[in-house]
Amino acid sequence: MSIYILGFIGLQTIALLWILFNSAFIKPFVISESSTPKPFVSVLIPMRNEERNIEELIHSLQTLSYSSFECILLDDQSSDQTRLLTERAIQNDPRFSLIEGQPLPEGWNGKVHGCHQLSQFAEGDLLLFIDADVRLAPDTIERTISTMAKHDAGMISGFPHYGDRSHLSQLLVTLQHFVVYAHLPTIIANKTKLPSFTAACGGFIAFTKEAYESIGGHASVHSSLLEDVHLARVTKKNGFKMLLVNISSHVTCYMYESIQEAIEGFTKNIFIGINKSKVIAFFLICWYTLMYIVPTPLFVYSIWSGNSMLSLPLLISIAQKVWVDYKNGTLLRYSLFMPLSALLFVFVLARSMYTSITGKAYTWKGRSYS
Template sequence: MLTIYLWVLTGFVVWTIVNSLFMPALKNSNIQGDKDGLVSILIPLRNEEANVVNLIKSLEELTYPNLEIILLDDHSTDNTLELLQGTTVGDDRFTIIKGKELPECWTGKVYACHQLSLQANGAYLLFIDADLRLAPGAVQSSLALMKRRKAALLTGFPSFPVKLWLEKLLVPLQHFVVHFHLPLGPSNWTTLPSFTAAHGAFIMVNNQAYQTIGGHKGIYNTLLDDVDLTRIFKKHGYRAILANVTNYAKCYMYHSNREVWNGFTKNLFPGLGRSGFLVSFLFCFYGIFYVAPLFLFFAGLFKLANGTLQLELLYPYLLIVLQKAWVDVRTKQVIILSFFMPISALAFMVLLIHSMRVGLKRKGYVWKGRTYS
């Protein structure tokens, strides 16, 4: 039985390595603005005073020469608007707009992105979050990959500099889930909506295609705006690329462990289609294959301390560490976090159940001071 278990875990490692080869990475590009058109960078902000200064500094250093940057203050109750006005003065690439009242049934970020798109003039739109930091060459590198792959949408999971303990366990796991669970070949080479993943902090679209599919108006009430927007592009026959953007984008997602908890609670159960079956399956799957190896490892150490060498008990843990380490290296995460994979899996399991309970009890998911059902 242990031999079969080891073969399964080995297969997981091999699959993850092979699958990752179907995710293209952003590379240096010399694309120039006059040739390739105006790019509109669109950023919704709600109570983002902790991010404004570093965000604007990052945007000021962008080297693509044909940019407009539109920032929407979404009824912030902190100093977001004042900081935006103070940090963008003197740079005519920046425009600040104030968000309108949220219509009934719309979700906050989706409506903010919709308003931003109405103000944009670019041939391409780059939607980013306020907690994202772009490398100077990010825009032209993204355009180059879109043109090379003839794609209408490009998205990617950024690198995540993590400091909080819950953040370290859970946030890099996003990369692992994509590299392991999503068949990246069909995702990037077909327009099948079922093979879709996206990250809302970084989405670039061809504006003409975006208008054709109805933009964010077509997903007005979703909590998963990134995935649902990408699926609509695919349903209309447009190619969407999920790329490794970690060389060009960093995301400082959370500022407290509570934010980590609420963020994953908001996304997990809705992200699984509110399916109790999928939650149950993943709970058992991660328990068997990613938590149990830690207990086997300790059992092996116990036997070794008592003079019995049984190396096969150590191998399952080493295999899941190797699998996680492969992903962490490719996505610019701290490799030592791979040794905590069983703890990350356990935290993921707990949040799966919690997210489902909140969804089934109709308490509503709380995010940015708003509650969504």
């Protein structure tokens, strides 16, 4: 039995070393330099039933230190008080404007259509698309401009720090960082224009206007439920550099308020994110079960048997999550629950695949998508 355990420990150690290596190629959010150009920036935010986020969102944007920006918000057919609360929050601030979203055309994803409409009103040379549940540190725009200029990028994106409003949802939400560090070869993603090797987060995407118009904007991915990744691929296909950046020090997202919301949200896009590949889904289910769920009963057995070697797979798997959480500002206590995070991941992936295979619709914010 010990030879199998040694092999298991070796596999866990290789996975840890890979994560450490991978983290070196996710670019930092660089400090703005005086020589960096100061373009006019359009901050663009689609909103649908976001009344719980409006006050904090607007306050965050009003504290931005960059002097040359506009903020355009779009109310996408909300059925709550989104519009009223937005008007009240922006009051007479000339930097802000609110537009009414048009009905969703057939074949379009709701958020994509909202971003497309926003882009038509934008006057900036740099377009920054964020979600309504995102909060920005005061110098975020300066760092965005500086990072794009330093790396000559047409598009940048990154996964934010996830604010802790629902402990259970954090177990699933913060796994987004882990999936990138564990599975995306970031040296290829950030140093080449190969479309297949990329990742992006729809909560924070910045484009130069030239790149955005050249790729056809959001209209080029109008039906996508995973528009962030598909935009990144289209950007690379059109010859522009797309960069994955660690923005967690300056961008915070309050993504879901409950575990139920998190499950519904990830069910919508996780199977699409692997191109609806049953082979990849089966591999990931087996991998996460073996690497991050199985070590728990081994650890329990190690206590009962007195064989401390059996505890190492769990400790090393937790160490992998500790490093990723440390790099992204996540509370390290969530690393201890990596087995539960993996179990949730397996459940959501299986649920997403089942929904797709059976031809059922994905539902989100009162809309259904096939």
